[in-house]
Amino acid sequence: MDSKTIRITERVFDLEDYSDVKRSLERIREDLIEREHDFIKNFHNLMIDENQKGKVIDHLGESTLEVASQNLNLLLDLEECIEEVIAELTEEVNNMNRFTMSITYTEDKPTP
């Protein structure tokens, strides 16, 4: 009996879409940004300094700015991160569900 082998690549499971997961994560991220703004706002109006060059107020202001920008940057970067993770998840999953295989088969004689 003749035995032949072919090599094929075929999708075994349907394509997956994780955009709802992405949205879900995004929403939390956006919420965290809003909360960050809200948190920083809390620090407003603590002091009035007649002399505009007050060290005390400036120092606090700098610290606040530092924390605010670090935290917000982190959250802003997170957007790209989420995007990448979801993209990778989608790609990995869809790839793994597409098999490359060698198939060895025989031709059966047609029934008369």
Added chain:
Amino acid sequence: MKKTVITICVLVLFILGGCQMGKSQKPSEMDPKDLPEGRAFEDEFTRSFIQSTEEVSPGYYPFLAKNGKWKSAFPKEGLTNDLDYTSKDNFESFIFTDAKKGEDSSATVNVSYYSSFNPGHIESKKRSLRSKTGYDLDFEEISEDNATYYIAHFEDELEGKENRSLYGYAAYIQKEKDAGGINVIYTISCKNHCEDKKEAELKEAFDWIKTIKFVDDSKDDGE
């Protein structure tokens, strides 16, 4: 030819005009010559509240509040003025005097409508009228279809430049289906021979208070 057309037009207009006569009109739209006697009809402002020249009872004509939320009868010698009238959707304050010519007594009637007064809480309303008038009021309760009347009698003797007797009713009317309340203070002021007419005047006042009715939004008052 043109003249004929013009004449026909004019005739048609007058015929149409003719057909207009005879419909019931509001006193404010009528020729003063056709109006009944009485201060209420002589005064332009007062006249604007009266809905028709047909009496609802002897000497009384139908009155409708400017905000359309309540109505009552109105005496033909009744008179109000611009300053004594405020009308908003949620509040209407209306004061009129009723004085028959040549008589010793006259009445001042003060009516206020409040759209925000919910049913219940009647004790508070009675208390308000007592503190407002300074009288010890004892209220009689009368229930009607959509409203409950709380009416109290008062009497006072004033000694001053001229001795006067004051007597009348303080009332609160509560709309029952939904929010709406009306305060009434009906005061008759009399200089002489008061005892003779007092009973009749008080009855007239009492009956008048009963003519105050709330107008339902759902009802169509008609054009």
Added chain:
Amino acid sequence: MSEKVFSARELRLRITDLEYKDLSPEAYKQEVERIYFEETGEALPAEMEVFTTKQSDAISQDSEYKGTAIRFHSEENEIDEVYIVSEGTQGLNDWLYNVEALVAGRSFVQVEEADNFMDEALDHFQYEYDSNKGSYDVPIIGLGHSQAHNTNATAYLVHDKFTNVYGVNGAQLNYYQLFRADPQFEQYLKEKYPILETDRDKIIDLNTDELKQHAINFYKDKAQNIEQDFSKQDPLYGVKDFRGLFSLGKETVHETNANYPGISDMFGKIDDDYLQQLQKIAVIYTKGSEKGDKMHVVDELLGVDTKFFRDFKLHHYATKNFQLLQNVRALDAALPEALEPIYQITDNKESILSELQDAGYISTEQKATLMDSFENIEKEIQAIESLVNDMKVARDQNHEGMILTEVIVDAHSFYKLQGALESLAEELEDFPAEEFEALLDSLGKSHGIGELMESLSNDKRKYVGTELYIKNTKGSKDIWISLSVTGRICGLGKLKLLAKEEKIEKFKNKLESKVYEVFEEQRTRANTAVDYMEANPNLDREFLYPHGFSPSFNRTITRINVHEEIPRFKDTSLDMTEHIHKLNASVEKGHSLIQQYRETVESLFKEEDNIAEQIDFMEGMYING
């Protein structure tokens, strides 16, 4: 006065202002606690209960009157008192309505609504009304700003339930209003002026100085229980001597904005007659606005119901000819008197606008715009006057009624009249109020409680609006610090960080369940599929059909070898653990920031000032809810 809890002016002012914040009962109570502590350094000395118009059953939710009743009770400290804080009118548009409505004295709906609310609140707090005494057995103190002071004070005069009434930049009492709202005052005036018994409208002709004196005499016993604070620059203070108004009670006037001299100074320079005309206009404007649409303002301004003219159609010449005659004559007769105050203003527009400009209230451009507006209004009114006169003259000359050609000419006048009425209405509607925003803004601020409080500052305590700042007692420079903000930073700040932590946890959980676990599940499924395929090569598999393995092909698969490298989790970059760590670290940064602020504030004060304890207290208010 008898108050125990809100015994200081600053406390009363801040609580009065609190009404505008529209808080829930819980948030309101928290604010009262905060303000009390900040002002006195102590916790409230009594239990507090709150009842608002939102909870009221006696008056419906669309009542005009809004307010809050606060009850303080403590047996230990012998405190038992109720405050009725009525909500005033804060914005300038409302204030304009204020002046117009109150100068005219036309509405007292809030007085009665307030009285009903008070009864309900006291009943809610379980106090009983003593009918013999005509009062409740507990001190009731009224607080009110602007319109609310008029409400409280009028309610006090009419119903006599308040013990004390405090007003700030309040709208004053009005004897025309009281003539209608207080039957006892009405009788008193009728004693003095018997004509009022039969001709009530004559009250407007009575001497206003006399009327004012009568009102002050009649209510003099109550004057000692009323106290008022004013900003000199408040426009409402400027008009407090307008005809119809009178003031009762002790008055304290504060100079609050040195930039503007104050309207009363300006009014002092203007003719009395002129002011009267302004007042008439105010009444007219209010009555027109009350009815809602712009044509009503025109009607009120001209003193006639112009609806008849506006709705007039050609066929009405036949059907309403008589009314038309009446109306034309009436309008013609009424116009000169009705227009007199308007002409007074437009004739004097130059001087009044110059006054405003000199005082710095309006700029040159604004003066020009306003001049234009007045001129246009004047023009329209003159047109109307002239048209109406034409129509009247036409009728007087044709006693038998007009022939058709005259009707046509008349109709043309009519058409122009309708147009002029429309134009006038538009002109009034387009009156450039926005032009004067800066002025209005400034006037508005002077009417607010904030500016007044700022004038109460001293060298240790300073108000910015109604917020209090105290001066440091340590350090080389003067710095002003808000304890409330400090408490908020610490207390509310910590609560927010806690909430943020929870959110980060939620994020992490979602990653785990929707990304990591999903990845693992997919891996498992794929691996299982591979194993199964390799173990069972010849099963019917639809995905192999395109490659020649559908049933029709009669082929037997003897072996499948899957060349698949299914990645492990660690081979991917799906792991976001590092990011989660960073997010958690950001929460730590928040805590550090709070700590830094706190320490900074504490370092600005000497130990004996007990700042740390005060911050603890404020912080506790947020954390403990």
